[in-house]
Amino acid sequence: GGGAADRFQYYQLQVVQENSDALNWFRRFTTDSYVPMGAAETGLLAEQAALVGAIVLPQTVDVTQPFTLAYRHLNTTERFTIDIQLTGLALQLAQGEDVLSAAEIESILRAENSWLNQLIQDPSWGVTPWSDVAALLLILASAMTAFLRKSEQLRWITLTITVAYLGFFDGGFISVSHIVNTIKLGPAFLASGLPLLLFAAFTIVTTLLWGRIFCSSLCPFGAVQDFITRFGPKLWRRQVSQSVHDKAIYIKYLILVLIIGTAALAPQVSIFQYFEPFGTLFFVNGTLILWVILIAILAACFIVPRFYCRYACPLGAALGVVSLVSPLRIKRVPQCDVCIVCERACPTGAIRGEKIDFKECVRCDICEIKLIEQKGSCRHSMEHIIAS
Template sequence: MPQRSSKPSIFSTKILNLLLALALGSLFALPVVAQDALEVDQELLHEVMPAADSFSEKSGEPPVYRAYKTDATAAEPELIGYLFETADLPPEEIGYSAPIDVLVGVDLNGTLTGIKILYYRESYKSIRGDFLATERFPNQFETKNVADGFRVGRDVDGVSRATISSWAVARGIRNAARRVARVYLTDSDYVANTNADARALRLLEAQTWEDMIANGLVSNLDVTLGDMTTLKLSFAFMGHDGLGELLVGVNDYSRADREASNRVMNGNMILVGVDGDASMPFRQERLAVMQGEEIFPIERRRFVYVGSADEGKIAKQVRFAGAMVLDDRIDISRAFKILYDTGEPIASFEDLAQVDYQVPPLPLALVQGTELPAEFLADIDEEYDDEEDSGSFASLINNAPWAEVAALLLLLALVMTSFLRKSASLRWVTVTYTLVYLGFIDGTFLSVSHITNAIKLGPSLFLNDLPLLLIVVFTLVTTLFWGRVFCSSLCPFGALQDFLTRFVPHKLQKQLPQALHDKAIYIKYGILLLLIAMALAYSELSVFQYFEPFGTIFYQSQSILLWGILLAFLAASSVVSRFYCRYACPLGAALGVVSLISPWRIARVQQCQVCSVCEHACPTRAIRGPDIDFKECVRCDVCESKLISKAGVCRHSVEEVLARHKTWQPVTVS
């Protein structure tokens, strides 16, 4: 009796190709924006400034809507305030994924009358529950004056587990409102105070880099190394926004200030320019500040990267720039020394180079209010206190949601237990827990957006959220040692695909032709490279949600397009096991690259040379005879838990296999 061919029919091949085209092709038909912005109309303007009766069209520079109130005794309506969109006053503050556009109202005294979020493109984690649309957070800004502090954690209550987005909204409103006040509220107290500020900055703006060296704002330190090469360091006080923007440019300063605010609560920034022909690289941990007899080492969290020094006064003066945040115990009105340790071990501060530094009177006036009104001094002191120390260990622990942490630790314990014991039944318990808890209840699962935002914002974004930090650390450690354990049991969308494979009749499940499969697996690596390139370019376009359909179902997206992409992938995954993981998951691609160095892999045995049971059982088709493409293996361990009785020992004895394959000559498999 002739055997039935195992090759897919022409018809089924066409169907599978169509599914692949629909699921993957839909990813590239992306709109420019992720959701429709609210249209600014008279009703929305009235919501932000209820006291007004009518509003003008947007005009002026910067563009504003003028708000009027009708007075029966007056011939003309009375101007009572201005409304503006933060998007019209760049540079915009970047939220977790992109800028957040806000409509803001301000009366003639500089007091905010209300705000309305118009548009934002945040990650699924950040928009879970649409926190920006709730009343509690926006209502805090009503009655705040433009001269008030806008610090998240002190002046404004942030949204739990959305510190970056809260910070971006608060700072964006503050910066835009103050720019509007300087142009349109020229008689306000705030403008009177900032005019003195502006005069000081104009004096500094007129100075060259050499002038700043001459008057002491910039101090240079040449560090001669043992091989007679030289590390040239330049230091400049920039404890004021205007001064920082003058020295390094608006964009670089804003990014550095944001990063510093996420790491430490208090302290002024000192610009650090790096140049020279030194054979050894600059090391932040070799820096320290000494005042009196006390030495203050510059910890890693107190040093941030500023940029390539291509804007501001520092342009073309150094190769790159960073900034160190001074300990708040340092009195900037007194002289101090900046130290650079040249000895070993690092930070012993026995062999060192040093330079004396004294903040000059003019920059000091910007921060301390010297020869300026007392209320300006108070405003400056409040203005430049750094944000809440969301990156500190104490803050991380004190603000941790311990019920969620406990639930997550239980899940992580289940993942490792089922993985190490190779228990199929326990793994199904684990993936059920993952799907229900991480997918539909909590939502703390990894996304490629965590990679792209870490590139944009630095790793400090993980230090605000203990559950997320636990998952990140667990995923990195397990991937480095064992491969893609996360994909096996900790990814809710992977769990959903496993359930589809389990319950869809086996006769309906197919495989892509081998040649097509071998090419299609690299699509996900292309997607990963695209997203990383966009992150490196600091692109504001948020597109990762089109490549990660799990957010659509777990966060109940309102986008018809996203639901279409999701359904296409679910349909494909019901026919081809782990379809999304195989061909389109950018996070899986990143973990696959890391897993290439994993030392503890699935053992292969002699029987694998002729036996194809594991190969047919593999949900990602990572097994090819005696070989495993480990970057494609999701460590579901179907092969180990079902077919190997213990590590390196197949359930089918060599004699049993020899009986079925009489011509086989077993050789040792390493």
């Protein structure tokens, strides 16, 4: 019990072995005889003992034979005994045999010290916010289900949740600030929280495989732009000339280079907030100039669908570069070289005839849904093509 444990006296330990003279009382504390190891609060002994310690057996004890550990409480005649018979690994260790080779020991130590083991045993973020993790996983699952099933309705539901939860409520969205902090603090920054680690891993993997799925369904600012396009006055929209568009799309890549260069060469300087209005909108926090930038961007989105994604988003630029290696791309059909229905409907202007500028594509499913509805082959009438 706890009271008895508090009064534990090491010198009341006794080792007894029949048919030998191995009778030994530990009369004083030394590191050669008894080593205290603290309270048994966790592990296999948590409910069976109050204290844990280690003793060094006398040389006269034959470890191949049974022996008994005895303990008597101070000022009492009560005696507790434990009969012990060492076998297997315990016996090998007691006899000083080499149980593992040097290579095996080194391998075990490497595994114990690996980043994955440390991440599991002692995560850098401390206590895991499981409710946040569960909410994020549901949103990610919803986005992937909508994408894989080409469900327009589910995508709009996901966009609504993305704006409400990831944007205004939780604020756990991915932004270019994460790229900046990763450059300044190293990759360990992404492991500062399990939700961030999962979100970053999901974004990287899906972009490598399919392209910018994050931009289409999981970016709250991208979702805001889609809502503006869907519910904003269509009379306000203007078509950007192809020549201007082809040049303007590279502005965001220049912004990305500027932000990354500043983070690498002058870590104490922060400029990304002037090019990414996420924090100003969703945290409702910013200087006057940041609010002016935000309002200007939102106003531009009423005129040009996904204006910010097209021309100014540094995170979209980074994901666009990654998506260049994506193997699972949108399939085109022969009629795409004459039909411009999808080209006109593309929110980022990534389609030109039968070709798609994949780094600019946000995998919004609009063109794919149109193809699916036509059962894999474009059957739009020429009147429809001309009217569009």
